[in-house]
Amino acid sequence: MALELSKEETLEKRKRLIGQSCRLFYSDDPVKIVRARGQYLYDENGKRYLDCISNVQHVGHCHPSITKAAAAQMDLLNTNSRFLHDNIVLYAERLAATLPERLCVFYFVNSGSEANDLALRLAQQYTQHEDVIVLDHAYHGHLKSLIDISPYKFRKLTGQKEWVHVAPLPDTYSGMYREDHPNPGQAYADTVKDLIEEVHRKGRKISAFFAESLPSVGGQIILPHGYSTKVAEYVRSAGGVFVADEVQTGFGRLGSHFWAFQQQGESFCPDIVTMGKPMGNGHPLACVATTEEIAGAFTANGVEYFNTFGGNPVSCAIGLAVLDVIEKEDLRGNATRVGAHLKDLLTKLQTRHRIIGDVRGAGLFAGIELVKDREKRTPATETAALLVKRLKEEDKICISTDGPWESVVKFKPPMCFSMEDADLVVQCIDRILTGTGSEEMQEVTLLIILSQLEFTCLK
Numbered sequence: 001m002a003l004e005l006s007k008e009e010t011l012e013k014r015k016r017l018i019g020q021s022c023r024l025f026y027s028d029d030p031v032k033i034v035r036a037r038g039q040y041l042y043d044e045n046g047k048r049y050l051d052c053i054s055n056v057q058h059v060g061h062c063h064p065s066i067t068k069a070a071a072a073q074m075d076l077l078n079t080n081s082r083f084l085h086d087n088i089v090l091y092a093e094r095l096a097a098t099l100p101e102r103l104c105v106f107y108f109v110n111s112g113s114e115a116n117d118l119a120l121r122l123a124q125q126y127t128q129h130e131d132v133i134v135l136d137h138a139y140h141g142h143l144k145s146l147i148d149i150s151p152y153k154f155r156k157l158t159g160q161k162e163w164v165h166v167a168p169l170p171d172t173y174s175g176m177y178r179e180d181h182p183n184p185g186q187a188y189a190d191t192v193k194d195l196i197e198e199v200h201r202k203g204r205k206i207s208a209f210f211a212e213s214l215p216s217v218g219g220q221i222i223l224p225h226g227y228s229t230k231v232a233e234y235v236r237s238a239g240g241v242f243v244a245d246e247v248q249t250g251f252g253r254l255g256s257h258f259w260a261f262q263q264q265g266e267s268f269c270p271d272i273v274t275m276g277k278p279m280g281n282g283h284p285l286a287c288v289a290t291t292e293e294i295a296g297a298f299t300a301n302g303v304e305y306f307n308t309f310g311g312n313p314v315s316c317a318i319g320l321a322v323l324d325v326i327e328k329e330d331l332r333g334n335a336t337r338v339g340a341h342l343k344d345l346l347t348k349l350q351t352r353h354r355i356i357g358d359v360r361g362a363g364l365f366a367g368i369e370l371v372k373d374r375e376k377r378t379p380a381t382e383t384a385a386l387l388v389k390r391l392k393e394e395d396k397i398c399i400s401t402d403g404p405w406e407s408v409v410k411f412k413p414p415m416c417f418s419m420e421d422a423d424l425v426v427q428c429i430d431r432i433l434t435g436t437g438s439e440e441m442q443e444v445t446l447l448i449i450l451s452q453l454e455f456t457c458l459k
Helices: 007-017 066-074 084-095 112-127 184-201 228-238 260-264 292-299 312-327 332-352 381-395 420-436 439-451
Strands: 035-036 041-044 048-051 103-111 131-135 163-169 207-213 243-245 272-275 286-290 355-364 364-373 400-403 410-411
Touching: 041 286, 041 355, 048 420, 066 312, 084 103, 084 286, 084 312, 103 112, 103 292, 112 207, 112 243, 112 272, 112 286, 112 332, 131 184, 184 207, 184 228, 207 228, 228 243, 228 260, 312 332, 332 355, 332 420, 364 381, 381 400, 381 410, 381 420
Parallel strands: 131 163, 131 207, 207 243, 243 272
Antiparallel strands: 035 041, 041 048, 103 286, 272 286, 355 364, 364 410, 400 410
């Protein structure tokens, strides 16, 4: 048994031993979590918190079917994928059944960052081009190669590389083409077409368009219909491939579809799909799915691809168990029902509070954008931060913000999130926002924000 420490001792040791760039939620008063089950977290004093943050624990924290599968396989065998074993092929077969037929070759890795790095290599090897188009405010992982294609990160560091090109985020609320545009999908896709032409004028060539199927760090964005289909057409005409990053949104979170890219229509199919966070329900497991042609080009370079832990028997046993739970507990159906209920409640709340400028989402991927002025759509960043803080302190609800101005309160809970959970969260948001309407509360809000500028969100 590990030595049990007081919260103060744990915090002191963490500050002393762990790199300070590894930040905590609620950094002014962190929550020490010692156990969890389903959609609930418990601190060292036994207090229960409702978890609206953990899209990694996809089917619920510490699900007994997942821990049972992990322990059973760990007790039998765990080795690398160079040894022949059933689990990796059975798991690949199950994943293939959820994807379009042409996405039939799989590479197993350990994290979304590894998956996206490999996808970048696959695209550049197949096309023999270097340049990549990404969406503004995108985040694709923490490896150097991915920092280079993540505007959310590289703008704070060394800046934009010559081979990286940034297209506008297709945000129909705050972006350049909004909800009143007759065809925002086509309009935003045409910005990518213009960018490709600009790249060609520089004598460069596109290897890939790289985007989350629903941008999360960008602010829980729902891409306008037709956007991905037209972008794929333009990118492929330029000799590139379309990479769909499903690390945040895959495995049924939308309810209506198993993969978020499927929201763009049955005819749309990416050339490469990456997946990660929810795959192992907290166990490090990720994957790249692609076509035979792209995989063949990667094989033809003559260099073996080997990943020490990727696709090991324990990881694949856990992955199979996650798929079983999604099916047996109808978690896609739950995401559809609870997500629709949550969105309906938030939309009604919008009529009571002018600070809620937009309500958006699909299934259990949702967000509300807070604004100071509905006409100007000025981000209400400070109020969003205060809302998150008070939900944690007063109601034991863990939630976070995202978006370019951290003004979008986002919902990405475990898939077992219930109707009652949705009711509770919205009731608490209503109470807090009702309080922030007064002048006195606004002054208090400003004082709190000025004194505690360290609020940080998990990406």
